[in-house]
Amino acid sequence: MSTAPPTESKATPEAPWLGLAHFTAAEREYFHGREKEIRELADRARRASLTILYGVSGYGKSSLLGAGLIPTLEADDHAVILLRRCYDDLPRRPLEGDVMKAVATGYPGAVLPEQETLWEFFHDRRQPWFSGSGEYEDSDPPRVMLVFDQFEEIFTRGEDRTTTDKRGDENARRHAKQFLTQLADVVENRTPDGLRERLRSGTEEERRALLQAYDFQSQPVGVVLSLRDDFLARLERWRRVMPRIMEHRVELRMLAGLEAYDAVYLPGAKRTGLPPIIPPEIAAAIVRAAAGVPGDVPLEDIEAVPPILSLLCERLNSRRLAASQPASRIVAADFDSTEASRILGTFYGEKLDSQPGALREFIEDELVSDNGFRESRLLASSLADLRDKVPDAEQRLRQLVDDRILVIEVRAGMERVEFTHDTLAKLALENRQRRESRRKKIRMLRWAGIASGLVVGSFGMAVWALSQKAQAEHQKSVADKATAMAMLAAENEAKAKASSERASESSISIASSVLSRLDPEKDAAILREIQSEIERKMMDDPSSPGAAAAVLNLWIIRGNASSSRGKTEYAMAEYRAGLEISRAKLAGYPTDYYLVFQSVFLSNRLAELRSAETPLTPEAQADIRGYFNDALAWIEASGYLGTPSGDHYWGLTCGKLGTTFYGDDPTKAVEYYDRALERLAHVGQNSTYKASNDNFMASFLRARGDAEMKLKQSGKARASYLKAVDLYRTMADAADSSGVLAQQGLGVIYGGLANLANTGSPEEKSEAVELSRQSVRYFETYDALSPGVESRKALSGGYDHLGFLLQERGDLAGALEMYKKSLPLREQLLALHPDDSHLRRLLAQLYRWMGIINGGTNQAERLRLYALSADTLRPLLVKEPVSIDDRFNYLANIFDSSEVLGVSGDAGQAKNLRRECHKHILLIPSDKLDEFWDGVAAKLKAEFGQ
Secondary structure, eight states: OOOSOOOOOSOBTTBOOOTTSOOOGGGGGGOOSOHHHHHHHHHHHHHOSEEEEEEOTTSSHHHIIIIIIHHHHHHTTEEEEEEOSOOTTTTTSOHHHHHHHHHHHHSTTOOOOSSOOHHHHHHBTTSTTSTTSGGGTTSOOOEEEEEESSTTHHIIIIITOOSSOHHHHHHHHHHHHHHHHHHHHHHTTOOOHHHHHHHHHSOHHHHHHHHHHBOSSOOOEEEEEEEEGGGHHHHHTTTTTOGGGGTSEEEEOOBOHHHHHHHHHGGGGOSTTSOOSSOHHHHHHHHHHHHTOOTTSOGGGOOOBOTTHHHHHHHHHHHHHHSSSOOSSOOGGGSOTTHHHHHHHHHHHHHHTTSOHHHHHHHHHHSBOTTSOBOOEEHHHHHHHHTTTOTTHHHHHHHHHHTTSEEEEEETTEEEEEESOHHHHHHHHHHHHHTTOOOOOOHHHHHHHHTHHHHTTOHHHHHHHHHHHTTSOTTOHHHHHHHHHHHHHHHHHHHHHHOOHHHHHHHHHHHHHHHHHSOTTTTHHHHHHHHHHHHHHHTTSTTSHHHHHHHHHHHHHHHHHHHHTTOHHHHHHHHHHHHHHHHHHHTTOTTOHHHHHHHHHHHHHHHHHHHTOSSOOHHHHHHHHHHHHHHHHHHHHHTOBTBHHHHHHHHHHHHHHHHTTTTTOHHHHHHHHHHHHHHHTTSOTTSTTHHHHHHHHHHHHHHHHHHHHHTTOHHHHHHHHHHHHHHHHHHHTOSSHHHHHHHHHHHHHHHHHHHHHHTSOHHHHHHHHHHHHHHHHHHHHHHHHSOSHHHHHHHHHHHHHHHHHHHHTTOHHHHHHHHHHHHHHHHHHHHHOTTOHHHHHHHHHHHHHHHHHHTTTOHHHHHHHHHHHHHHHGGGGSSSSOOHHHHHHHHHHHHHHHHHHHHHTOHHHHHHHHHHHHHHHTTSOGGGOOHHHHHHHHHHHHHHOO
16 A cells, blocks of 8 residues: 655666665666565564664665565555654654654544544554454555654754754754654553553543553554664664564665676666666676676675665766767776776765865875775764864765765774775875875874873883883773874884894783773773774784784673673674684694683683573584583693682583583583582682682582472482582672672572472471572672672562462462562563563563452453563564463463453453464464363364364
8 A cells, every 4th residue: 555646756767777866666666686675674564563774874775665665565555654854843843743644644544633642543443454444344454654764863853952942952852752752652562651540540431441442452553763873772772661672673784796786787677679778797897896806706706885886877877878879778898997986086076076175185084095995984083083174074974975985884883984985995095195295094103103202212111101001090091092002113113123022922912901901881982993903913923822812802802892782793703703713823822821711711701692592592502512611621731720720710611511401401410510519629718719719619509409409309409509508608798799799699599498498398388488588688688789680680580489489378469569579670671681582581471470460459450461461472472483382471461361351341352362362372283282272272263263
């Protein structure tokens, strides 16, 4: 269903390329090369309530939406409402009103309310997208699909708006926040606060009217947000109220070789009775020229083609058409090996001649190497350098991005700017040379010059400067940067004079020490700049173990920084890069202390990050055990076993390896825990590892007790738990971090002792609740001493556990009190980690338990909690493979809701929920249905058929 008025195509069979203009539905037959992305984006949009398209500015997001996604969804009978440039009026009025007007205009029969939230607008049963209303009474109505292009403007023109119009700025920020809140309610299918309050406080008649007025279960609208990738992190700040932000995403990247060929060749092959405008061999040559690869490189080997193809084709074709007697096609003579450079040169001049001289000089000085290749630079530092010379520098740089001269990409969490193509960089270098005002390009040398007063031309002075800096305040991070660069320059001098490998390794390790003192968040820009320079320097002399250890240190720092920001994929890639180096170097230096233990650290970190994956596949489990076994083998081969460090790291790695067997082979888990504990016991009490060692020993004793419980060895489990308690109580008196860890450990162990008591005699069972209460007290102390994600996980688990035991004993008021304490913690944790399936299941379970307890006194609250439980589980039902337990838990919520609604008199909504039950129960193998669900399945089959 098309909601937009038809527009005339800007493309024709004779002129099918649009240069830098974006494609719309009118030009969809000329839009090629993005078929895979269109399919993926459309598939996600059909299934999800929220889909996000993100990518670098200039890669073609608007064209993908206009000529790809929208026509595809309209062909599927979606009512697509495209919203672009809709953010300008945020200082004057709320955006949600404009959205509702756009829908009412584009969807026949839509009811436009006077004052409603977006959720109420879309869930109003009077709307034509609900079956049985308006002109769709006898057919399925089209689903509404809201498509927001350039969504980053909700921030630039809304939340971040700063102008001289202070009142307008305040309104824009308020309206942007209000719209994002309402959009979150829509995509999460969450009843708005105002409506929820009316349901809570209204009379029975008013509540019944509201339940009949709105559809609380269905998802009548889908949302697609398209934005620049540098604003993705900005959007993620809303993940707590809009967790689905983290679920369905499509990244738009550069075209690969074969897809780029389609984008060049196919648009010109649509003339009836005439040959293609660009023959196949010239199309392939254009792709190779754009990608900057030799003419013999196969197209399938080209991974990325800059977004200049349409420009090249449009300029070539315009020249063909401008001839006094236009040729029927472009021939080989029209495109030789230098033609792309000539076209880009003309284009470069057109776009740069209109820019201020200071901006042009900056671009040509800072974004090009001395050899004419592209150099990327941090956008933030570029704008800082331009601030006094070009007041509107950011706007002008982004215009050059829109013109395809520059590109801004996010790497390691930071925006970097560079030329789109090496040809443009070579043109910039020629202009720079013609100006005869060459600047020093390599920032490392410039930074070294800043710190030359510290260096005094001497390597020894560089080392002295670093030792002084080690005692300085962290806030002077720019001085850190200068000093590190100075050391590298001094190291060059030392090598040139003495060819001293020791001097090289010493300066490298000290520079790495500077890096380790920088804060990954506060000094992210400086950290990245220094890392890239030091890494390049050390690769000049990669043979020594000292250089290799320093490179490993870089990857560890980089991985730790990514991990601390929640960028797990980046962290794993960085740790893997370090591990590849360590594997190669350990073959030649198996006893080098730093290589061995850095490699052990990398293996442990990779294993820990993979262990957090859900679901944990057999392949992942094998990788995790492989990482731990590699670490054990390296320590054994190094000769350090028997030393405090060797015993400590071997023991903790062995214990972690044991944990991987807890689920499928608890007997083997116990064996590894025993070996780990034996080795850790060798570490001396006066060792620097004592505090950490005690913590790991207590942890493995506790874990051994859990495994023994699983093996039904309750006596052994109790003994393991009590040994751990003794260790933790000793640690609890410490003033350092081990005291905090002890509170956490004691909380876990008392929870285990409560479980143990709950399986014992009646006398022992009576102790379970008090043991659980003690567990909660320890967790509360842990959270008070060290508040954070881990403490909140532990504390919410403690509340849940105590609540369950109280509920089991009939103390429903006590159980509900514990669940209410747990709820805000669970909701906060899932908002922070929306991809964590375990946290999602725990929150859904908590909603359901609370719904069951509330059922006797407040049916509306019970329905609300069941709906929240089902909504929380729903994302797990679209990720293959779907757990049968998840499907049963989802079924339980909607089936019980249908029963409640049936009793309360809302037969129509109850039937809709039973239909939903039927759909899901058909997906469960019949042999997995117990007697209850088998009976439910039979009733639903009788009602709805197969």
